Amino acid sequence: MSRHRARRTDALAGGDHQVVVAAVGVGHDVPGRPRVLDDVGLTVLPGELVVVAGRSGSGKSTLCHLVAGVGRPTRGAVTVLGRPAHEWADWTRVALLPQRLALVPELSVLENVSWPTRLAGVEADPAPLLEALALGHLAHALTGDSSIGEQQRTALARALAPAPDLAVLDEPTGHQDDANVERVLAVLTARGPGTAVLVATHDHRVIAVADRVVELHSGRVVDAAAGSGSPRSR
Numbered sequence: 649m650s651r652h653r654a655r656r657t658d659a660l661a662g663g664d665h666q667v668v669v670a671a672v673g674v675g676h677d678v679p680g681r682p683r684v685l686d687d688v689g690l691t692v693l694p695g696e697l698v699v700v701a702g703r704s705g706s707g708k709s710t711l712c713h714l715v716a717g718v719g720r721p722t723r724g725a726v727t728v729l730g731r732p733a734h735e736w737a738d739w740t741r742v743a744l745l746p747q748r749l750a751l752v753p754e755l756s757v758l759e760n761v762s763w764p765t766r767l768a769g770v771e772a773d774p775a776p777l778l779e780a781l782a783l784g785h786l787a788h789a790l791t792g793d794s795s796i797g798e799q800q801r802t803a804l805a806r807a808l809a810p811a812p813d814l815a816v817l818d819e820p821t822g823h824q825d826d827a828n829v830e831r832v833l834a835v836l837t838a839r840g841p842g843t844a845v846l847v848a849t850h851d852h853r854v855i856a857v858a859d860r861v862v863e864l865h866s867g868r869v870v871d872a873a874a875g876s877g878s879p880r881s882r
């Protein structure tokens with residue numbers, strides 16, 4: 649059994665990990681812009697796909713960053729797998745697809761996808777994911793030479809390749825044409841049962857495969873509804 653697989657089993661078996669994400673009373677201010685988030689509560693259970701929907705400016709990216717541990721909330725608490733979110737610094741456990749991608753253009757697509765697992769010394773074969781996202785032929789090409797859509801799928805592959813406990817995906821279809829939206833949806837729905845996903849999006853095609861949808865409006869949760877996605881076996 650690989651180190652990766654052993655660790656995953658531990659994570660799912662632990663009583664502390666019945667909830668992947670617990671955000672309670674989360675408020676966030678930035679200089680000159682108070683209440684970007686205001687009293688937000690959010691729960692993600694193991695293996696769930698939860699969508700955070702809302703208009704541009706509603707606070708989706710800010711919430712993604714706080715859940716992925718990039719920064720700490722001004723008020724309230726964000727806990728991931730029983731630990732404060734900002735304490736996680738291992739993308740093989742808690743991964744982020746940032747809206748602005750954060751790729752290294754001088755590295756190849758494969759190198760960008762592989763660095764979290766290499767850094768953590770974790771085994772993962774990204775080849776099937778690259779193929780599923782139509783990136784196989786670009787594996788050894790410079791990331792900076794690829795299109796914005798290809799770069800976004802590269803950043804998605806980087807997030808999903810380690811089969812993290814939680815993948816936080818900020819607008820993963822934002823730069824994709826219809827055929828590639830289908831590819832993104834296919835890898836999301838085919839992910840392993842150990843990976844919970846939080847997706848910020850207003851793409852109805854992503855919302856359609858969600859287990860649950862949380863709607864943000866001006867930094868506040870206005871609706872939390874069951875998604876129409878078919879229940880996944882866990």
Ligand SMILES: Nc1ncnc2c1ncn2[C@@H]1O[C@H](COP(=O)(O)OP(=O)(O)O)[C@@H](O)[C@H]1O
Pocket residue numbers: 678679681684702703704705706707708709710711
């Ligand atoms: N660092 C920042 N400085 C100033 N304003 C910010 C900052 N971060 C977020 N905001 C503002 O907070 C609001 C929510 O932003 P964001 O979380 O990016 O929303 P969304 O992802 O839903 O479009 C926007 O009005 C944005 O301009």
Ligand SMILES: [Mg+2]
Pocket residue numbers: 708709710747818
């Ligand atoms: Mg955003």
